[in-house]
Structures are given as C-alpha cells and as structure tokens.
Amino acid sequence: MADFKSLDPRAPWVTSIHELARRPGEMKLFQRSIEAPVGLGSELIGVPEGSPVQVDLRLESVTEGVLVTGTVEAELSGECARCLGPVHEHRTFDLQDLYYYPGKDADDDALFVKDDLIDLEPPMRDAVVLELPFTPLCREDCRGLCPECGFPLNDDPEHTHGEAIDPRWEALRGLADEG
Ligand SMILES: [Zn+2]
Ligand SMILES: [Zn+2]
Incomplete structure (x- = not known):
C-alpha cells in the first residue's frame, strides 16, 4: 500500500x-x-x-x-x-x-x-x-577459531594440538589397542 x-x-x-x-x-x-x-x-x-x-x-x-x-x-x-x-x-x-x-x-x-x-x-x-555482506569477515582470509578449543587462529596460524584431544577418539584408540 x-x-x-x-x-x-x-x-x-x-x-x-x-x-x-x-x-x-x-x-x-x-x-x-x-x-x-x-x-x-x-x-x-x-x-x-x-x-x-x-x-x-x-x-x-x-x-x-x-x-x-x-x-x-x-x-x-x-x-x-x-x-x-x-x-x-x-x-x-x-x-x-x-x-x-x-x-x-x-x-x-x-x-x-x-x-x-x-x-x-x-x-x-x-x-x-540489501548490500550488507551475508557473511561479514574481519579480513578476507580470516582463519576462524580452532574447532577443538576455540583459539582464534589469526593470532597463531601454527596453533595445533598435535594429538586429538577428543575423548571419543581416545576411547576408539583404546579399542584399537585392545584389538
Ligand atoms: Zn575473523
Ligand atoms: Zn585449539
């Protein structure tokens, strides 16, 4: 109207x-x-x-x-x-x-x-x-957060946990060792 x-x-x-x-x-x-x-x-x-x-x-x-x-x-x-x-x-x-x-x-x-x-x-x-970005990014190549601990990966691109820390993986590994 x-x-x-x-x-x-x-x-x-x-x-x-x-x-x-x-x-x-x-x-x-x-x-x-x-x-x-x-x-x-x-x-x-x-x-x-x-x-x-x-x-x-x-x-x-x-x-x-x-x-x-x-x-x-x-x-x-x-x-x-x-x-x-x-x-x-x-x-x-x-x-x-x-x-x-x-x-x-x-x-x-x-x-x-x-x-x-x-x-x-x-x-x-x-x-x-109508022109706003659907997915705003702090920078084009933002690395996001570490999926395991939430650490901001832009602060340290080398961030790694080495071994998986998810307890479910630990459990699986335990089973594999037993087998
Ligand atoms: Zn970002
Ligand atoms: Zn992490």
Whole structure:
C-alpha cells in the first residue's frame, strides 16, 4: 500500500523539492552528514545508531517526478562470521530512486513526493541493508577459531594440538589397542 501520511519537514531524511517540482531539468544537491537511524543493518553487521552517514545525492526534476541518484557512506560495525572478532568496514552504497508526483498509478512499493517533500530514509535503508555482506569477515582470509578449543587462529596460524584431544577418539584408540 502506498503510504499517504504526511512527512515531517524537519525530519533529517526529509527534504523539500519545492523549487524542482514540475520543472524538468532543474536539479539540486543534498549533501550532509546525518545520524544513522535505529536498525540500519542485519543481526551480524550494520551502521550503529547515531553514527554519521555521509549523504551525497543529486535530486533532479524529471517528467514523472524527482530522480534521486548518488551515494551514502557509512562505517559498518559487526561480528566476524568465522572468528567472532569485531568487523569495521567503511562502505559506500549507491542510490537511484524515482519519486513520483502524487496521482501516479505505480507499484505498491513506489516512492512518492508528498507536499513537495521527499523522504530519503526508506531508499537509503534499502540501499544499505540489501548490500550488507551475508557473511561479514574481519579480513578476507580470516582463519576462524580452532574447532577443538576455540583459539582464534589469526593470532597463531601454527596453533595445533598435535594429538586429538577428543575423548571419543581416545576411547576408539583404546579399542584399537585392545584389538
Ligand atoms: Zn575473523
Ligand atoms: Zn585449539
């Protein structure tokens, strides 16, 4: 369902397109640093709430509405899927979205201009969340944890137990010796 509730012009991700409306070819820039909203990420990795998101967008008046293109940049924080260590990564996300003028018969998830305002948060959220890594890694070649004792193998790639310490193996060995 298209959402027709009005936008708060003072909300950080809401901006006026008044001077662009119905003037194809006109454009303006929307460049600022905005605090990340809550829940910008997955369970494993995301942009911490309140941390800065660098927004660099171009708002362009086209026949059907306002075309938004550009990037948002943010610092991701999360947990490495292999070693559970911290992951910090600076990432740039691309945005390209068209906001239709009201009255356009468009998809349910289409974006609309409302009272000469547009809300940049939903497309920004999609751009970030859909691009997040499914398996965040602290580094490409993270060695993970020792399956036997949980030791972080990045700290010592030579880590080894020599002999298996699993008691089930000990038991088997005992049987073999008896045989
Ligand atoms: Zn790791
Ligand atoms: Zn170990």
